[in-house]
Amino acid sequence: MKFKIPTVLKASEILDKGFRRASKISTDSRYRRERRSENISKVTSAGSTISAKLRQYVKAFPSSDQVPPFYFDLIDLQVGMGEMKHSLGALDWAAKRIDAVVNEAVKDIKRCHESGEMAAIQKRTYGRISSIMSRVEKDLDYLNRARDLLKKMPDIEMDLPTVVIAGHPNVGKSTIIKKLSTAKPEVASYPFTTQEIFMGVMEFDRSRIQILDTPGLFLRPDEDRNLVELEAVAALRHLATLVVFVLDPTEYCGYSWEDQLGLLKSITEIFDRPTLVVMNKADMGVPEGRSFEGALLVSGETGEGLEEVEEAIKKALAEIPTEAAPEPWAGED
Numbered sequence: 001m002k003f004k005i006p007t008v009l010k011a012s013e014i015l016d017k018g019f020r021r022a023s024k025i026s027t028d029s030r031y032r033r034e035r036r037s038e039n040i041s042k043v044t045s046a047g048s049t050i051s052a053k054l055r056q057y058v059k060a061f062p063s064s065d066q067v068p069p070f071y072f073d074l075i076d077l078q079v080g081m082g083e084m085k086h087s088l089g090a091l092d093w094a095a096k097r098i099d100a101v102v103n104e105a106v107k108d109i110k111r112c113h114e115s116g117e118m119a120a121i122q123k124r125t126y127g128r129i130s131s132i133m134s135r136v137e138k139d140l141d142y143l144n145r146a147r148d149l150l151k152k153m154p155d156i157e158m159d160l161p162t163v164v165i166a167g168h169p170n171v172g173k174s175t176i177i178k179k180l181s182t183a184k185p186e187v188a189s190y191p192f193t194t195q196e197i198f199m200g201v202m203e204f205d206r207s208r209i210q211i212l213d214t215p216g217l218f219l220r221p222d223e224d225r226n227l228v229e230l231e232a233v234a235a236l237r238h239l240a241t242l243v244v245f246v247l248d249p250t251e252y253c254g255y256s257w258e259d260q261l262g263l264l265k266s267i268t269e270i271f272d273r274p275t276l277v278v279m280n281k282a283d284m285g286v287p288e289g290r291s292f293e294g295a296l297l298v299s300g301e302t303g304e305g306l307e308e309v310e311e312a313i314k315k316a317l318a319e320i321p322t323e324a325a326p327e328p329w330a331g332e333d
């Protein structure tokens, strides 16, 4: 799903657009009747250009009851669903106010007897429109920033089976996903290299599977999690058909084996999804006593064991009944 939202112009730019269009309407007539219709056309054209632009934005942004739960969470984390709603409400209010101000001006101009008076009403109306626009200046700026964030959101296909890779930071999630799929995430030897959900596609025979790289997680309650961790949580909660959990038995990632097992346990308990456990960095040797029942031993670095991971993913997905997968549109909480 992709959000296609036009650039949100600044209040002054929208005003310019409206007034410029209106300024093109002119009669050189000295007759009062024609002057009157020119004034009416000007205020109407300026007002409707501006209010139409505002309404275009209101329509282009996703509304909270129309987005799938995953995007709802992501928007809420990155942009703030409440703030977005509030700012869109403000634009809607401004569009209505501008229309009302224009209607009033048209009535007043129709009642006028003098050209000078008509011109004064037009000027006053432009002033009123400008002051309405200045009241939504901050909302427009905010929405433009929100638009940039929405544009960068991962383009998830809601009806494809989705594998979500999870684990502590630095355990090698991105290294593995890079080898398994078309995704090209960044890999680096520091925690939280991955700052957002990354999407790649795996192809098995002719069927496509979506595979998501997520930021690293710590063993802690949601209220203590940082923003990037919460994005991983949103993917696990709303998208994961299957979880591939990566453990680093070498502890080179910087987190203890016990903490990693604790995180695995808590993820399994909270999200209750079929989970495939992978022990990474096999090329460095596995320290004595570190094992996990059913886990596949792999090396993202050398590629060792990754074919088995592919096979296991394929097998696990085939075994998952469709109704057990999350329903991204219906939500679940």
Ligand SMILES: Nc1nc2c(ncn2[C@@H]2O[C@H](COP(=O)(O)OP(=O)(O)OP(=O)(O)O)[C@@H](O)[C@H]2O)c(=O)[nH]1
Binding pocket: 168, 169, 170, 171, 172, 173, 174, 175, 176, 186, 187, 188, 189, 190, 191, 192, 193, 194, 195, 214, 215, 216, 217, 280, 281, 282, 283, 284, 298, 299, 300, 301, 302
């Ligand atoms: N020796 C060895 N190093 C690995 C292996 N897999 C990953 N690494 C290294 O571990 C570090 C972290 O790898 P990433 O793939 O960025 O880890 P990540 O889990 O995606 O980390 P975050 O995005 O921060 O959560 C990098 O320096 C990798 O080169 C492996 O199988 N063997």
Ligand SMILES: [Mg+2]
Binding pocket: 173, 174, 175, 185, 186, 187, 193, 194, 213, 214, 215
């Ligand atoms: Mg990563």
